[in-house]
Amino acid sequence: MATLQCELDAAVRILRAHGARSVYLFGSALNPSAQTRDLDIGCEGLPPEKFFMVLAELSRTLSRDVDLVALEDDHPRVRVIRKRARVLYDAG
Numbered sequence: 001m002a003t004l005q006c007e008l009d010a011a012v013r014i015l016r017a018h019g020a021r022s023v024y025l026f027g028s029a030l031n032p033s034a035q036t037r038d039l040d041i042g043c044e045g046l047p048p049e050k051f052f053m054v055l056a057e058l059s060r061t062l063s064r065d066v067d068l069v070a071l072e073d074d075h076p077r078v079r080v081i082r083k084r085a086r087v088l089y090d091a092g
Contacts, residue, residue: 004029004036007062011041012089014061018054021045024071024085038065042081044072045091 001009012023020043027040039062046054051070058066071078 002063007039007064008088010061011039011066012060014057015041015043015046016053016089017051019045019047021091022071022087022090023089024081025083025088026081027067030084030086036064038067040067040069041088042069042071042078042085044070046070 007024008029010056015023022044024042025040026042027038028034028041029036041058047072051068055068057065069081071079071081
C-alpha cells in the first residue's frame with residue numbers, strides 16, 4: 001500500500017486537474033496512529049457534472065477506498081467537516 005502522503009498528493013493532483021479550488025482531509029486519516037483504510041476527502045470547486053467521474057478516477061488510482069464530499073453547501077455535515085478538516089490544498 002502506498003504511503004498516506006503519496007495517496008493524498010495523488011488525490012490533490014487529480015482534484016486540481018478537474019477544477020477543485022480547495023481540498024480537505026477529514027475522518028480517521030487525521031489520526032496518525034490509526035490504521036487508515038479509507039480516505040475522507042472534501043473539496044470545493046469541482047464541477048458537479050465531473051463529481052462521479054473524479055470519484056471513479058480517485059478509486060482507480062488510490063489503493064484505499066475514497067469518500068468524496070462536495071463542500072459547497074451549508075449542510076450541518078459540511079460545517080462539521082470544515083471545522084475538523086485539514087487543508088491539503090487551497091487556491092486562495
